[in-house]
Amino acid sequence: MDTTAHAPLITQEEPVAAKRPWLFTRPTAKTGLVSWLTTVDHKRVGLLYGFSALFFFLVGGVEALFIRIQLAVPNNTFLQHQTYNELFTMHATTMIFLAVMPLSAAFFNYIMPLQIGARDVAFPRLNGFAFWVFLAGAIILNVGWFIKSGAPDSGWFGYAPLTSNAYSNQFAGDISTDLWVMGLQILGVSSVIGSLNFIVTIINLRAPGMTMMRLPVFTWMTLITAFLIILSFPAITIALVELMMDRNFATNFFEVSNGGLPILWQHLFWVFGHPEVYILILPAMGIISEILPTFSRKPLFGYPIVVFSGACIGFLGFGVWSHHMFTTGMGTVATAAFSLMTMAIAVPTGVKIFNWIGTLWGGHLQMRTPMMFALGFIWMFMMGGFSGIMHSAAPADSQQQDSYFVVAHFHYVLIGGSVFGLLAGIHYWFPLVFGRKVSEFWGKLSFWVVFIGFNTTFFPMHFLGLNGMPRRTAVYDGNMGWNTPNFIATIGAFILGIGIAIYFAVMIYTYFKGQKAGRDPWDARTLEWAIPNPPPEYNFAVTPSVHARDAFWHEKHNREEALTAKAATAHSASAHGGIHMPSQSWFPILTAGGMLIGSLFLANHNYIGAICGGGLTFLGAYLWALEGPGGYHMHPEPEANGKDSPAKH
Amino acid sequence: MSHAGTIDHHHDATTATGIPNKKLFMWAFLASDCMFFGALISTHLIYRLHPPPGSPSPRQIFSIELTSFSTFILLMSSLLMALAVNAIQKNYLTSTRHNLLGTIFFGLIFLGCQVYEFTHFVHEKGLTLSNSLFGSTFYTLTGTHGCHVAIGVLWLILTYIRSFKPAGADAGRPWLAGAFFHFFIFALTIVAGMATVLSGVHAHLAREPFREFISHNLLAVGTTIVGLAILTYLGRSRGAVEFGEANAIDVESMGLYWHFVDIVWIVIFTAVYLLEYL
Numbered sequence: 025m026d027t028t029a030h031a032p033l034i035t036q037e038e039p040v041a042a043k044r045p046w047l048f049t050r051p052t053a054k055t056g057l058v059s060w061l062t063t064v065d066h067k068r069v070g071l072l073y074g075f076s077a078l079f080f081f082l083v084g085g086v087e088a089l090f091i092r093i094q095l096a097v098p099n100n101t102f103l104q105h106q107t108y109n110e111l112f113t114m115h116a117t118t119m120i121f122l123a124v125m126p127l128s129a130a131f132f133n134y135i136m137p138l139q140i141g142a143r144d145v146a147f148p149r150l151n152g153f154a155f156w157v158f159l160a161g162a163i164i165l166n167v168g169w170f171i172k173s174g175a176p177d178s179g180w181f182g183y184a185p186l187t188s189n190a191y192s193n194q195f196a197g198d199i200s201t202d203l204w205v206m207g208l209q210i211l212g213v214s215s216v217i218g219s220l221n222f223i224v225t226i227i228n229l230r231a232p233g234m235t236m237m238r239l240p241v242f243t244w245m246t247l248i249t250a251f252l253i254i255l256s257f258p259a260i261t262i263a264l265v266e267l268m269m270d271r272n273f274a275t276n277f278f279e280v281s282n283g284g285l286p287i288l289w290q291h292l293f294w295v296f297g298h299p300e301v302y303i304l305i306l307p308a309m310g311i312i313s314e315i316l317p318t319f320s321r322k323p324l325f326g327y328p329i330v331v332f333s334g335a336c337i338g339f340l341g342f343g344v345w346s347h348h349m350f351t352t353g354m355g356t357v358a359t360a361a362f363s364l365m366t367m368a369i370a371v372p373t374g375v376k377i378f379n380w381i382g383t384l385w386g387g388h389l390q391m392r393t394p395m396m397f398a399l400g401f402i403w404m405f406m407m408g409g410f411s412g413i414m415h416s417a418a419p420a421d422s423q424q425q426d427s428y429f430v431v432a433h434f435h436y437v438l439i440g441g442s443v444f445g446l447l448a449g450i451h452y453w454f455p456l457v458f459g460r461k462v463s464e465f466w467g468k469l470s471f472w473v474v475f476i477g478f479n480t481t482f483f484p485m486h487f488l489g490l491n492g493m494p495r496r497t498a499v500y501d502g503n504m505g506w507n508t509p510n511f512i513a514t515i516g517a518f519i520l521g522i523g524i525a526i527y528f529a530v531m532i533y534t535y536f537k538g539q540k541a542g543r544d545p546w547d548a549r550t551l552e553w554a555i556p557n558p559p560p561e562y563n564f565a566v567t568p569s570v571h572a573r574d575a576f577w578h579e580k581h582n583r584e585e586a587l588t589a590k591a592a593t594a595h596s597a598s599a600h601g602g603i604h605m606p607s608q609s610w611f612p613i614l615t616a617g618g619m620l621i622g623s624l625f626l627a628n629h630n631y632i633g634a635i636c637g638g639g640l641t642f643l644g645a646y647l648w649a650l651e652g653p654g655g656y657h658m659h660p661e662p663e664a665n666g667k668d669s670p671a672k673h
Numbered sequence: 674m675s676h677a678g679t680i681d682h683h684h685d686a687t688t689a690t691g692i693p694n695k696k697l698f699m700w701a702f703l704a705s706d707c708m709f710f711g712a713l714i715s716t717h718l719i720y721r722l723h724p725p726p727g728s729p730s731p732r733q734i735f736s737i738e739l740t741s742f743s744t745f746i747l748l749m750s751s752l753l754m755a756l757a758v759n760a761i762q763k764n765y766l767t768s769t770r771h772n773l774l775g776t777i778f779f780g781l782i783f784l785g786c787q788v789y790e791f792t793h794f795v796h797e798k799g800l801t802l803s804n805s806l807f808g809s810t811f812y813t814l815t816g817t818h819g820c821h822v823a824i825g826v827l828w829l830i831l832t833y834i835r836s837f838k839p840a841g842a843d844a845g846r847p848w849l850a851g852a853f854f855h856f857f858i859f860a861l862t863i864v865a866g867m868a869t870v871l872s873g874v875h876a877h878l879a880r881e882p883f884r885e886f887i888s889h890n891l892l893a894v895g896t897t898i899v900g901l902a903i904l905t906y907l908g909r910s911r912g913a914v915e916f917g918e919a920n921a922i923d924v925e926s927m928g929l930y931w932h933f934v935d936i937v938w939i940v941i942f943t944a945v946y947l948l949e950y951l
Binding site: 047146147216220221223224227228229230234254255256257258259261262263265266269273274275276277282283284285288292295646649650 | 688689690692694697698701702704705706708709711712713716719720723724725726728802803805806808809810812813817831835838849852
């Protein structure tokens with residue numbers, strides 16, 4: 025994006041870099057490569073997250089298509105079994121950690137500060153750092169495709185003892201599992217750092233009057249997701265540390281011959297893994313809760329209930345992990361308890377769905393593309409929820425465990441749920457971010473192709489699972505009765521692929537040639553629509569003061585008051601030195617680079633290199649601290665009254 | 674620099690809640706770290722309940738007197754840390770520095786005890802990372818805690834050195850090179866000092882005469898003495914500095930981390946050591 029378009033607004037900018045030692049010269053480029061490498065702007069960091077996530081979304085999608093080609097016909101020889109293992113491992117790892125999570129993070133970064141009326145996140149450099157660390161983790165996970173070891177191949181939940189040296193090393197020096205361990209570890213660092221930043225931002229950087237119970241629901245879900253991340257990731261961090269100790273230093277955590285218990289891995293993994301599924305779905309629920317009211321022309325039905333249901337899901341999410349382990353023989357009491365908890369967690373989820381229906385009820389529904397995806401979300405997510413409830417009954421689950429029924433279930437909640445929600449969000453906020461509107465015809469066409477392709481792929485898998493087809497098998501025999509559903513699923517996967525291709529082709533076309541969108545094109549309710557599009561670097565020329573939930577809606581309907589208040593705030597802010605902006609910095613990317621180098625050496629069992637990488641990380645972090653937060657002031661000219669208000673009304 | 678007592682350390686007017694951002698960040702991070710240690714301690718306790726045949730008996734390995742001593746030292750370091758926070762909030766720079774040095778020193782004693790303990794366990798008691806499950810969980814858990822203490826000590830040292838950054842240092846004065854030199858000397862003195870003390874302990878246990886101990890460890894002893902002398906020289910007051918009451922929040926956040934690491938140690942000391950003596 026070309027931010028120089030807003031240059032006329034700036035009347036004064038202090039030359040900050042004039043007298044500093046060369047090492048601490050702050051980069052000031054506003055365009056070009058350096059401006060992106062050193063950015064601290066939450067909107068640019070959001071875009072970096074978004075573009076990387078979409079890239080890996082396509083990579084994961086191509087991996088899925090390879091898997092479906094292999095399974096199209098019985099006894100297929102399209103892929104070698106080893107390659108198949110690598111593909112299903114990396115498909116899941118990529119989609120969860122490199123596509124859906126960072127795409128959610130893109131929305132957290134871009135939208136959340138705008139929704140609370142903030143100028144940036146609480147720690148702008150740390151925010152940039154979280155992205156670069158994410159990229160480092162993504163590189164480490166995928167580097168295996170290009171070396172002799174191959175990609176990780178022990179499944180996305182890496183059950184012990186499949187990850188032990190004895191089982192996972194096909195030849196001396198096979199480091200694919202080490203790369204998986206380090207990659208996930210680094211991604212965990214990124215997620216936790218990013219989430220800590222969001223927590224502080226939401227709690228501390230709200231505009232005056234923006235009380236917690238006036239926060240937009242998407243911001244609420246961001247906060248809950250961030251808490252889930254900081255509280256659940258430590259469990260997998262420790263699991264991975266123990267696995268790394270086993271692999272690198274011959275400890276016995278999961279070494280059965282010396283008394284290690286592989287079941288411990290399952291517990292630690294799912295203590296993280298189950299909150300993780302709520303980390304994947306809650307942001308999408310937040311997006312849906314923004315879109316439905318906007319296109320129903322009604323406030324969200326039962327706002328406090330939606331918020332508390334989200335918090336309740338987050339809380340209960342920590343008490344259901346063992347429902348992934350019903351067949352491990354935990355004993356009747358544990359099985360019954362986790363079964364009950366799993367049924368209980370369906371209640372707040374159901375409450376949310378009824379609230380969304382209540383929002384739609386009696387509204388003037390506008391069937392725009394974001395709304396289509398949002399309605400698709402409700403329906404498809406409910407389908408996934410129904411099969412989820414079936415799993416909560418332990419006896420039924422013992423039949424469905426590790427079958428295609430489970431595959432169908434989690435693709436309904438992850439694609440029908442998370443991905444539909446995120447695709448809806450891209451359509452909804454595209455005019456804000458890029459200032460252009462996506463064509464309704466092409467948007468809806470992509471929705472219908474995606475919707476049909478998705479159901480054609482995954483609905484037959486329910487029957488495959490109930491007919492006994494196990495997941496993660498590269499071949500099946502022709503007389504098992506699985507041929508037709510598998511073939512239909514493969515056709516569906518290609519329709520889904522075509523739908524996604526149309527979706528992104530339309531996005532790319534719109535970015536360059538789309539129709540320009542006016543301000544607030546959806547006549548929306550939340551603060552991010554109060555600013556021009558694309559948003560200026562400083563977000564709000566005048567910090568908004570909030571008087572009601574749906575702050576921007578209130579502002580539009582009380583224009584005179586809002587303008588008076590705004591003028592007063594502008595006057596006092598200007599008297600206090602104008603808008604304070606954070607300075608760009610080289611050190612986030614340098615520090616993340618140290619982590620990348622150190623982790624690659626550590627995965628390669630090269631400890632000298634690992635220490636050097638650690639040293640570079642330390643150096644980067646120390647110089648970062650000494651550099652100081654920096655900052656400069658801007659004085660955007662107050663916009664003329666006519667321009668400042670939305671186009672409509 | 675502001676005058677003493679002009680900053681309200683309990684309310685930050687620039688945030689929506691009045692809690693400073695750095696403090697809130699640290700609290701949230703510590704919540705995360707609770708889960709981190711929770712998972713590690715659980716692992717240790719689970720394997721304690723399911724010991725494989727032939728597991729070593731922890732009571733025959735532990736030296737509870739030594740660990741009680743180092744636990745006491747670590748707890749006292751928290752007191753010094755609290756005094757440092759109190760001093761910087763009142764803008765007493767010298768007192769802040771002394772208390773930071775005290776905290777560093779006590780933290781180093783704790784780490785030294787751990788180094789001694791680990792060495793002793795490996796060489797005398799034959800407990801290694803890989804020869805038993807108890808060794809795996811014990812070293813991983815206490816070692817991870819040791820890393821937290823070490824990171825805390827590093828942070829304290831860096832803050833201490835930063836407190837010497839002269840006011841107006843942005844104008845191109847070579848304070849950064851000085852800071853790196855200061856840090857280098859600090860690190861060197863710590864390594865040499867620890868080597869001196871540990872070999873002193875071994876010499877004492879082997880009833881080696883003092884003179885022989887000195888001649889065997891001339892390099893370590895000499896480096897320690899020279900290092901301490903340089904540190905004393907570098908640690909003198911050198912005119913106006915940037916560091917002051919406005920940095921109280923930095924010291925306080927660091928203090929939160931330090932206290933947390935101490936509290937975790939109390940849990941570890943109870944769950945790993947004292948539990949074996951019930």
